[in-house]
Amino acid sequence: MSLRVTQNVMYRTMMGQMQKSLSAYMESNEQGSTQKKINRPSDDPAGMYRVLMTRNDISATTQYQSNVDMAKGLLTLADNVLGTQVSTVLTELKSLAEQASTGSYTAENRKQMGFEARQLFSQFINLANTEFEGKSIFAGHIYDSKAFEEGLGLCSWDENWNAAIESGEYLVEGACDTSLVIQFTQDGVLSDLPSYRWSDDGGETWHDGTITTDNVQLALGRNTSVAGARLDLGNGVQVTMKADLAVQAADVDAGPGADNGTLVYVRPQALYQGDDSDTLEVTVLGDSGVTASAAGTFGSNMLVRLDSDADLTAADATVSYSYSTDSGSSWVPATASTTGNSTLHLLVPGGYVDVEGESVAEGAQVLVRSHRGEFNLEVMKGSYISLNNVGKDIFGGEYDGKPELPAEEDLFGMVGDFVAYLENNNQEGCQRTLARIDSVQQHILTECARIGGMENRIETISDVLSFQKVDQQERLSYTEDIDLTELLTKLTQQQLTYQTVLQSSSKIMQMNLANYL
Numbered sequence: 001m002s003l004r005v006t007q008n009v010m011y012r013t014m015m016g017q018m019q020k021s022l023s024a025y026m027e028s029n030e031q032g033s034t035q036k037k038i039n040r041p042s043d044d045p046a047g048m049y050r051v052l053m054t055r056n057d058i059s060a061t062t063q064y065q066s067n068v069d070m071a072k073g074l075l076t077l078a079d080n081v082l083g084t085q086v087s088t089v090l091t092e093l094k095s096l097a098e099q100a101s102t103g104s105y106t107a108e109n110r111k112q113m114g115f116e117a118r119q120l121f122s123q124f125i126n127l128a129n130t131e132f133e134g135k136s137i138f139a140g141h142i143y144d145s146k147a148f149e150e151g152l153g154l155c156s157w158d159e160n161w162n163a164a165i166e167s168g169e170y171l172v173e174g175a176c177d178t179s180l181v182i183q184f185t186q187d188g189v190l191s192d193l194p195s196y197r198w199s200d201d202g203g204e205t206w207h208d209g210t211i212t213t214d215n216v217q218l219a220l221g222r223n224t225s226v227a228g229a230r231l232d233l234g235n236g237v238q239v240t241m242k243a244d245l246a247v248q249a250a251d252v253d254a255g256p257g258a259d260n261g262t263l264v265y266v267r268p269q270a271l272y273q274g275d276d277s278d279t280l281e282v283t284v285l286g287d288s289g290v291t292a293s294a295a296g297t298f299g300s301n302m303l304v305r306l307d308s309d310a311d312l313t314a315a316d317a318t319v320s321y322s323y324s325t326d327s328g329s330s331w332v333p334a335t336a337s338t339t340g341n342s343t344l345h346l347l348v349p350g351g352y353v354d355v356e357g358e359s360v361a362e363g364a365q366v367l368v369r370s371h372r373g374e375f376n377l378e379v380m381k382g383s384y385i386s387l388n389n390v391g392k393d394i395f396g397g398e399y400d401g402k403p404e405l406p407a408e409e410d411l412f413g414m415v416g417d418f419v420a421y422l423e424n425n426n427q428e429g430c431q432r433t434l435a436r437i438d439s440v441q442q443h444i445l446t447e448c449a450r451i452g453g454m455e456n457r458i459e460t461i462s463d464v465l466s467f468q469k470v471d472q473q474e475r476l477s478y479t480e481d482i483d484l485t486e487l488l489t490k491l492t493q494q495q496l497t498y499q500t501v502l503q504s505s506s507k508i509m510q511m512n513l514a515n516y517l
Contacts, residue, residue, distance in 0.1 A: 021171055036480050047479055054476040060381070061469045063300040067377050068462045074132045074387050077457045079135075080450040081130050082394070086411075087441065089127070092343045092435045093415065100422055100430035105426035111202060114179075114422035121268055121415045125150055128270070128395045138391035140275030148412075152176070153269025153398055154239065158262040160246055167326050168402025169245075171218060171228075172266060174237035176200065179420040180232065180266040182239075184247040190229035191243040197252070198233050201425045207234060211242055219401075239266065243305070269421035270397035270402065270412035275304050276390055282353070289357055291482040292366045296351010302368040303328055304346055304353050315340035323348045379461050385454060394447045408439040 099105060100113050108383050125333045128138050129146045139147035152172040156162050164170060178200055187196035191213055197206040211229050218228030227243040229275050250261025282294045290312075294302070307320040317338045322331035323346075344355040353366055376384040392399045396410030403413055421429030 002212065033484070036482060040245055041476045043321070048056055050479050051476065054472055054479065057471045058469065059478065061465055062471060063212065064379055064464050065462070065469070068268060068379050068458055069387055070133075071377055071379060071387055071454075071458050074137055075451055075458060076131050077130065077136050078389060079448060079455060081127050082444055082451065084405045085127055086124070086444055089123055090437060090441050090444070093117070093418070094434070096120075097418060097430055097434040097437060100261050101427065101434050103427065107202060109426075110422045110425050110430070114419055114438075117415065117419045118268065121270075121412075121419060122150070124395070124411060124415060125270055126390050130433065136274070136387075137387075138389050138394065139273040140277070140388055140390045142273070143388055148395070148397055149273055151269050151271040151398070152237070152266055153297070153403075153413070153416055154264060154266060155413070155420060156264045157260065158264070161262060161264060163239075164242060164245055166403055166407075169220060169242050170242040171401070172237070172269075173240075174233075174235065176235060176266070178375075180233050180237065181420070181424050182262075182264040182266070183250045183252060184262045185249055185252060187247065187249050189244050190241060190244050191227070193229075194247055194249075196231065196247075197426075198231075200234075204291070209233060211380065216240065216243070218242060233266065237266065239264075265417070265420035265424065267416045269416050270395065272392040272397050272399040274391055276392065276399070283367045283369070285365040285367055286363075291341050292353060293356075294351060294353045294366075294368045294479050296348075298350045298368060301325070301327065302348055302350070302353070304348060304366045304368070305331065306355075306360050306362055306364045307333070309362050310338060310344060312338055312342045312344055312355070312360065313340060313358055314338050318346060321346055325349065376496050379458065380465070383461070385458060385461075389447075389451075394444070405443075408436060409443040411440050414440050 128148045135143040184196045190196040193211045213229045216228040217225040219225045228240045229243040231239040244369045249263040303324040305322045310319040322333045346353045392404040396405035397412040418433040
C-alpha cells in the first residue's frame with residue numbers, strides 16, 4: 001500500500017528535522033560558551049547531583065583552609081611569644097638575679113635593680129596579654145578581654161603563712177608602687193592582736209600597724225568564710241588573713257633581709273582574668289529539695305531532667321531521666337537505678353551527674369555549666385584543634401583568690417617575689433630567685449613544645465587539605481567541564497548536518513507535481 005505524501009506532511013517533517021538539528025547545534029554552542037557540559041539539571045540529573053555535592057565539598061575545604069590559616073597565624077604568634085620573647089626576658093631577669101645575688105651590691109644598688117625588675121614584670125604581663133586579630137590568645141574562652149591584670153599578692157618565709165597563701169586564704173586590697181614588708185614584734189596568733197611594723201622603703205623607716213578582728217570575715221569560697229584579721233599598712237593597703245594564723249616575732253635589729261620570724265612581703269602579682277578548663281558549675285533548677293554535683297569533661301552546657309518521681313532511699317528502683325546538650329531543644333531519654341544511699345547516679349555524655357536527697361519529683365532539672373578554656377576550631381571534618389591557651393596554666397599568677405601553679409613553675413609569682421627581695425635588700429631571696437628561674441624556664445619551654453606540636457599537626461593538615469582540594473576540583477572538572485576537542489568535532493558534524501538538512505529541504509520543497517503537467 002502506497003502512502004500519500006502531501007505538502008503539509010513534507011513541511012512538518014522538514015521543519016522537525018531542521019529544529020532537531022538546530023537544537024543539537026545550539027546546545028553544543030551553549031556548551032562551548034560556558035565550557036560546561038552540564039548547564040541545567042535536565043542535561044544530566046545524576047551528574048548535576050555529583051556536581052552540587054562536589055561543590056559543597058570544595059566550599060567546606062576552602063573554609064577548613066581558612067581556619068587552618070588562622071590557626072597557623074595564632075599558633076605561630078604563641079610560639080614566638082613563649083619560645084622567643086618570654087625566653088629573652090627571662091634571660092634578662094636571670095642576668096639581673098645573678099648580679100643581685102652577689103654580696104658586692106649595696107641596698108641602693110638592689111633598689112635600682114628593682115626598678116628594672118618591675119619593668120620586666122610589666123613586660124611579662126604585656127606578653128601574656130598578646131592578641132591575635134583583636135583576641136587575647138592566653139585568656140581561654142574569654143578571648144575578648146585581657147588575660148592578666150596587675151594587682152597585689154603576698155609571699156612569706158614563714159611556712160604556715162606560705163601554706164595559707166598557696167591555699168588562697170588571704171586577701172590584699174589597695175594599690176602601691178613599691179613592695180611592702182611586714183615584721184611581727186610579738187609571738188602569738190592574729191586574733192591575739194600581736195604588734196607588728198611595716199615599711200615601704202626597704203626597712204629604712206618603719207611604721208607601727210594595727211590589727212582589726214571585729215566583724216572581719218575572710219571568704220574561702222563562694223559559700224564559705226572564716227573569722228579574719230585585717231592588717232592596715234597605710235595608703236589604703238590592707239591585708240586580711242585567717243584570724244587563727246600564728247606568727248613569730250622577728251629580730252628587728254636584723255633588718256628585712258634576714259630569714260627570721262614571720263616575714264611577709266606585699267608585692268606585685270598578676271591576676272588572671274580569663275577562663276579555665278577545670279571547673280563545673282552545677283545548679284538545681286527550682287525548689288526540688290535535692291543537691292547535685294557533676295564530674296567529667298563537657299564540651300557544652302548539660303541539662304538533665306527527671307522524667308519520673310524517685311525515692312532515692314529505695315534500692316534497685318528504675319528512674320527515667322533525659323539529658324539535653326542544646327538548652328532543651330532536644331532530649332535524649334535514659335534510665336538509672338537507685339542504690340538506696342540517697343544518691344542517684346545519672347550518666348550523661350562526657351561524665352555523670354549525682355543527685356542527692358531523700359526523693360526527687362518528676363520534672364526536676366539540673367544545669368551543668370562547663371567553663372571552657374579552649375577555643376576549638378574545626379580544621380577537617382570532625383577534627384578540631386585548640387587555639388587558645390589558659391594563661392594561668394602557662395604563666396601562673398593568681399586566679400580565684402589563690403596562686404595557680406607550684407612556686408617552681410609560677411612565672412609571675414617568681415618575678416613578683418624577686419621585685420620584693422630587690423626593693424627590700426634581701427640578698428638570700430635573690431639567690432632563691434636565681435634557683436627558681438631555671439625551673440620556670442623549663443615549664444615555659446614545655447608549653448612551647450606543646451604549641452610546637454600543634455603547629456606540626458596544623459602543617460600536616462594544611463598539606464592534606466591542599467591535596468584534597470586539588471582532587472575535588474579534578475572530580476568536578478571531570479563531571480562538569482566539556483572536552484574542547486570532542487566539542488569542536490561535534491560542532492563541525494552538527495553544522496554539516498544542519499546545512500545538509502537545509503539544502504535537501506530546499507530542493508524537496510521546490511519539487512511539485514505541477515512541474516510535470
